[in-house]
Amino acid sequence: MREIIKDKAVIADDWTLLQLAEGDTPETVAVLAGKVIVPLKVWQAQQAALQGRGDIGVWIASDERPEALKGEVQNFPVIAVDFPKFSDGRGYSIAYNLRARLGYTGELRAIGDVLRDQLFYMQRVGFNAFATRPDRNIHDALKGLTDFSEAYQASWDQKAPLFRRTNREEKALQE
Amino acid sequence: MYRYDQYDHQIVKERAAQYRDQVRRRLSDELTEDEFRPLRLQNGLYLQRHAYMLRIAVPYGLLSSTQMRTFAQIARKYDRGYGHFTTRQNIQYNWIELEQTPDILDLLASVEMHAIQTSGNCIRNITSDEYCGVAADEIIDPRPYAEIMRQWSTFHPEFAYLPRKFKMAYNGAAEDRAAIAVHDIGYTVVKDAQGEIGFKVMVGGGMGRTPILGSVIRDFLPWQHMLTYTEAIMRVYNQYGRRDNMYKARIKILVKAIGAEEFARQVEEEWADIKDGPSTLTVEEFKRVAAYFTPPAYETLPAADARFEQLKAENKGFANWLNRNVRPHKVPGYAIVTLSLKKTGVPPGDATAEQMDFVADLADCYSFNELRVTHEQNLVLADVKQADLFALWEQAKANGLATPNIGLLTDIICCPGGDFCSLANAKSIPIAEAIAERFDNLDFQHDIGDIELNISGCINACGHHHVGNIGILGVDKDGAEWYQVSIGGAQGNESSIGKIIGPSFSAHQMPVVIERLLEVYVRERIEDERFIETTRRIGVAPFKEHVYATPIKAKHNAGEDAYA
Numbered sequence: 001m002r003e004i005i006k007d008k009a010v011i012a013d014d015w016t017l018l019q020l021a022e023g024d025t026p027e028t029v030a031v032l033a034g035k036v037i038v039p040l041k042v043w044q045a046q047q048a049a050l051q052g053r054g055d056i057g058v059w060i061a062s063d064e065r066p067e068a069l070k071g072e073v074q075n076f077p078v079i080a081v082d083f084p085k086f087s088d089g090r091g092y093s094i095a096y097n098l099r100a101r102l103g104y105t106g107e108l109r110a111i112g113d114v115l116r117d118q119l120f121y122m123q124r125v126g127f128n129a130f131a132t133r134p135d136r137n138i139h140d141a142l143k144g145l146t147d148f149s150e151a152y153q154a155s156w157d158q159k160a161p162l163f164r165r166t167n168r169e170e171k172a173l174q175e
Numbered sequence: 176m177y178r179y180d181q182y183d184h185q186i187v188k189e190r191a192a193q194y195r196d197q198v199r200r201r202l203s204d205e206l207t208e209d210e211f212r213p214l215r216l217q218n219g220l221y222l223q224r225h226a227y228m229l230r231i232a233v234p235y236g237l238l239s240s241t242q243m244r245t246f247a248q249i250a251r252k253y254d255r256g257y258g259h260f261t262t263r264q265n266i267q268y269n270w271i272e273l274e275q276t277p278d279i280l281d282l283l284a285s286v287e288m289h290a291i292q293t294s295g296n297c298i299r300n301i302t303s304d305e306y307c308g309v310a311a312d313e314i315i316d317p318r319p320y321a322e323i324m325r326q327w328s329t330f331h332p333e334f335a336y337l338p339r340k341f342k343m344a345y346n347g348a349a350e351d352r353a354a355i356a357v358h359d360i361g362y363t364v365v366k367d368a369q370g371e372i373g374f375k376v377m378v379g380g381g382m383g384r385t386p387i388l389g390s391v392i393r394d395f396l397p398w399q400h401m402l403t404y405t406e407a408i409m410r411v412y413n414q415y416g417r418r419d420n421m422y423k424a425r426i427k428i429l430v431k432a433i434g435a436e437e438f439a440r441q442v443e444e445e446w447a448d449i450k451d452g453p454s455t456l457t458v459e460e461f462k463r464v465a466a467y468f469t470p471p472a473y474e475t476l477p478a479a480d481a482r483f484e485q486l487k488a489e490n491k492g493f494a495n496w497l498n499r500n501v502r503p504h505k506v507p508g509y510a511i512v513t514l515s516l517k518k519t520g521v522p523p524g525d526a527t528a529e530q531m532d533f534v535a536d537l538a539d540c541y542s543f544n545e546l547r548v549t550h551e552q553n554l555v556l557a558d559v560k561q562a563d564l565f566a567l568w569e570q571a572k573a574n575g576l577a578t579p580n581i582g583l584l585t586d587i588i589c590c591p592g593g594d595f596c597s598l599a600n601a602k603s604i605p606i607a608e609a610i611a612e613r614f615d616n617l618d619f620q621h622d623i624g625d626i627e628l629n630i631s632g633c634i635n636a637c638g639h640h641h642v643g644n645i646g647i648l649g650v651d652k653d654g655a656e657w658y659q660v661s662i663g664g665a666q667g668n669e670s671s672i673g674k675i676i677g678p679s680f681s682a683h684q685m686p687v688v689i690e691r692l693l694e695v696y697v698r699e700r701i702e703d704e705r706f707i708e709t710t711r712r713i714g715v716a717p718f719k720e721h722v723y724a725t726p727i728k729a730k731h732n733a734g735e736d737a738y739a
Contacts, residue, residue, distance in 0.1 A: 087213055087296065089336025093413045096333055101448060117197065117214055124332035140205075147193045150185055152326040153402075153454070155333060160453045161402075162326075163460040168180055 003138050005119075006107065006129040008145055010138050013131070015057060015078060017111065018042065031056070037080050037109075040064050051075070059111060062090040066098045073104040078129070083112035092125045099126035099156045119144035126156035176237050176545055177322045177467040179287040186329070187284045190291060194218055195277035202274065217335065219267075219293030220276055224597050227271040230293040231283060235303035235321045235345070236264030236548040238288075240535035243546055245286045247531035253279055258531070260516060260524040262588055262639055263342070264302050264548040265293055269595050291329055296337045296424075298328035298409075303345040304352040305549040308468060309557045311505045315364040315372060317347035319465040320401060323456065327402050334409045338416035339424035341409075342381075354550060356380045356388045356670040357642060359426045360408065365395065373397045378408060378438065379430030382636035386672045387427045390435035392442060398461070400446075402454045407446035411438070471543040471558060476508025480561045495617065496568050496579040508561050512542075514554040514571055515578040515586065519611040522604045523589040524552030533574045541567055550639075551588055553581065583620040584628060584693075585611045588639050592632030592649065593656065599632035601649025601656035606630055606685050613686040623693060626706040627666070642666040644707045645692060646673040647685065658685055662692065662718055663710045676719045684727040691722045 004013040015035045020026065026045035031038055037057035043050060050056045057078035060066055073079065079098060081091040091110065098104045109129035110122050119130055123145055132141045154161045162168070179187070194214075201211040215221075219230035231246075246266055250258045253275050254268040261267055271279070283289055292299055301321045308316045324343060328334070334341075346353040347364035355361025361377035374396045380389030396404050408426075417423045430438045487494050502511040514534060516524050526534075534554055538546045541563050542556035549555055554576075559567060571577035580586045587610065590596065592603030607630055614620060629643030640646030646661040657679040664673030680688055693706075695718045700709045710718070 086210070087336050088418060089296075089334070089338075090414055090418075092333040092336065093410050096410075115210065121330075121332035121335055148186065148189045148330065150182055150189075151332075152182075152186070152329055153331055154452075155331075162182060163457065163463070164453055166182070168182065168460075168463055 002131075002134065004109070004129055004131045005138060005142055005145075006109075008142070010142060017059065017080070017131075035077075037078060040068060044068070057107075060094055062088050062094070064094075066094050066102060069098075070102055073098065073102045074106070076104075076106060078107040078109055079104060080109040080111045080131075081127075083110060083114055083118075086113045086115065086118065088113075092121065095122070095127055096125045096156055116141040116144035120147045124151065124155040124157045176239060177234070177318075177464065183287070183326075184284075187287070187289050187291075190289060190330075191277065191280040191284050194280055198273065198277050213295060213336075216295035217292060217297060218276075218280075219290035220271070220273070221294060222597070223269065223595050224593075225595070226269065227273055227276070228267055228269050228595065229271045229276060229279065229290060230261070230265050230267040231288060231290050232293050232300040233264050233266060233288075233548050234325050235301055235307065235318055236305050236550070237307075237318070238546050238548070239286075240538040240544045240546065242286050242288055243531050243535040243538070245282060245288070247528040247535070249279055249282065250528040250531065257525055257527045259522070259591060260526065260548050260552050260554070262524075262550050262552060262590070262637060263300055264305075264550055265300055266548070267591075269591065294340075295335075296339050296341075297335045298331065298337075298341045298343065301325050301328070301343050301345065302353060302358075302550060304348055305547045305555050306352060306502070306511055306557065307347065308470065309504050309506075309509075309511055310348050310350075310352075311503050312349040313347055313505065314349065314366065315347040316468055317345035317362070317364045318468045319461060320362065320364065320374075320398065321345045322464050322467070323460070324401070324405070327405070327454075331409075334413055337409075337413055338418045339421065339426075341412075341426065351667045351670075354639070354642065354666040354670070357382050357386070357639070357666070358389065360405065361389050362401075364398075367395050371397060374401060376404070376408075379427040379435065381425050381427040382639060382641045383425065384422050384634045385425075385428065385431075386636070386641035387431060388670050388672065389427075390430060390438075392435055392439035399456045400450060401456060403449045403452060404442070404446055406449060406454065407442045410445050411441045415441075470506075473506045473509065473558070474560070476506075476560065476562075478507040480508065483561050483564060486565045490565075492572075492579075493565060493568055495621070496572075496577055497564070499579040499581045499583060499621075500577070501564065504558070506558075510559050510561055510564060512556040512559050512564070512567065513549065513581045514556065514576040515580055516553050516576070517580055517586045517611070518575050518578045519585060519615045520608065521575070522591075523587050523607050526554075530574055530576060533570075534576065537567060537570065551581075551586060553586070579617065580620060582625045582627075584614050584623055584626050584689075585620060586627075587611065588627070588629040588643065590631050590633075590637035592630075592638075596632060596637075598635055599649060600634075600651035601632050601658065602682070603630045603632035603638060603647075603649055606647060606649075606658065606682060609682070609686050610689055613690070623696070624703075624705055627664075628689070629664070639666070640664070641672050642670060643673060644710065645689065650679055652679070656682060658682065660688055660692075660722075662715060663707070665707050674715050676715055677723055680727070687727045688722055692718055695721045 026041040035055045059080035200206045344353040344358040357380045363375040376393040377389035547555040589607040593599040630647040631638035631640040632649040642664040648659045659679040661673030
């Protein structure tokens with residue numbers, strides 16, 4: 001079974017990620033039994049059949065909008081956001097909006113081109129789970145979560161900016 | 176100037192450690208070059224034609240003499256004895272070994288500096304007016320706001336992988352010296368009718384392939400909302416900026432595509448959720464940061480110094496230098512001095528390690544231990560006593576830093592170009608040198624007066640050619656280097672984008688092209704009209720006609736004369 005990082009620990013992952021293969025359509029692709037994370041489009045096309053199951057997660061592509069799940073985010077035990085490549089940063093805003101605007105509190109998972117050096121930023125904007133790229137050592141990737149011990153600005157993990165959380169000493173006027 | 180507290184130190188130290196480990200993983204092949212590239216770029220390390228280039232951030236162009244000495248040390252120990260000051264008020268070194276970069280970052284951290292976000296598709300170093308705090312026409316010193324923005328944008332987790340690079344600039348004076356109209360966001364500090372401080376927010380300016388001047392999307396943003404409103408702009412851009420084509424990925428393209436009004440509406444909508452939230456600035460935080468920018472201990476001096484006036488009258492060279500390189504200061508008896516990095520024969524913006532040490536000494540001796548880097552690639556001593564100017568001038572002259580050409584023809588803005596940069600289509604430094612040599616005569620330059628000549632070696636426009644009164648752009652035609660010339664560009668309060676005069680030229684023709692442009696100006700100018708004013712009045716046609724009237728003999732026969 002594949003491993004992921006969740007809540008700062010490496011755990012076995014019992015979810016299956018459904019990706020549309022060539023020739024599949026969101027309407028007709030078969031969603032097998034068990035815990036499956038389906039593409040947003042599949043969820044939208046097959047909602048009637050899937051919504052009673054309770055073991056369905058959904059993943060959002062970087063060019064899709066999290067607002068499509070407005071009002072129903074809490075129905076998902078897991079929502080994943082895809083990073084098609086390292087440099088595509090839309091997923092950071094998608095995650096932030098899922099948490100801050102849409103009020104999602106369940107597992108928020110980064111999938112795709114996810115590597116150690118992105119994890120610190122990802123956890124800051126609201127991700128708590130990371131399906132890191134399988135060709136890399138996941139225990140090594142875990143170290144990325146602790147690169148920094150302090151941050152200037154507010155985000156999801158730290159609701160107040162540094163200047164509201166700490167008493168940064170005022171400079172003595174004459175040094 | 177701002178000094179690091181324990182938090183700033185900790186963050187920069189942790190960054191240096193993180194980067195050291197990234198380099199280790201790259202060298203041991205745990206990271207592929209493709210994976211390492213975005214990491215090193217976010218740390219200002221580019222792979223150029225011959226070696227790595229490291230760009231170090233100088234926040235809003237302000238640095239201490241200690242920091243300048245560290246630059247000299249880096250130049251000596253890790254480079255070839257010199258560095259290059261850039262149009263973004265930073266410094267870059269062109270001959271860096273990857274293996275040594277972690278040590279350089281440790282050294283920088285020890286003097287409160289870093290290379291964070293000096294490259295990559297993230298929020299870059301914040302730039303500002305080089306005369307902040309000392310200019311007579313300043314309304315509000317923007318540096319506390321720029322510093323607060325520097326901290327907010329440093330390692331912002333959501334905006335590190337934007338569609339493209341992102342540049343912000345601040346201006347707080349009547350005259351815009353920060354070129355805010357050609358930045359992704361330009362903040363002008365303003366006061367409203369009640370005397371409250373806020374910002375006029377301009378978005379979507381930029382140069383590059385599609386030069387566009389920014390659009391004002393908010394006339395008055397109260398200062399407390401600076402960070403939340405900026406966050407809203409960034410979030411809209413991060414989600415909707417184009418990512419399919421890097422040439423269409425800057426925020427200016429998004430603003431242009433949907434219109435400034437619609438863009439402003441989306442920002443307001445995004446802002447509504449976070450306005451008045453925890454990131455709203457507090458008076459305490461503003462005061463904490465502003466305390467670092469209080470005026471130094473100025474002496475009470477007479478507005479005019481008799482000895483100084485006498486020396487000025489007696490010495491033409493000194494008078495010339497005062498005329499071009501020294502500006503009035505808001506405090507009586509003080510002056511603002513620009514040290515020219517544009518001596519003919521030296522690539523624009525370059526300084527040797529010896530010169531860096533020397534200017535650090537000047538700063539200690541004459542200007543409260545501080546220096547500034549200008550976006551025109553010169554250095555500034557902001558707080559010099561009038562009575563010290565003569566001694567300073569003599570010393571600067573002896574060290575090749577007193578060329579009295581600030582704002583003149585040879586004060587050329589120029590990118591490193593094809594000699595170093597792997598993006599360049601053409602060399603730019605030899606063009607600058609050929610022009611500087613041709614017009615080295617100072618009397619001639621003074622007669623021509625204020626003129627901005629800007630050279631970029633490629634369409635990325637690091638040399639700001641679009642806003643040069645004369646702009647030169649290196650282009651590639653069938654593998655050969657050619658130069659496209661535009662006129663009528665300007666920065667500042669009346670910013671404009673230059674217009675191309677016609678087919679491009681070979682390198683050897685460029686000095687003659689400039690000469691012909693100047694001939695038209697001299698022929699057509701009315702009284703004290705500056706080059707840009709004449710250009711605006713008569714348009715491109717007379718210049719074009721004269722430049723292309725007869726062929727300019729090319730030194731080499733390679734390629735056809737494009738204009739023939």
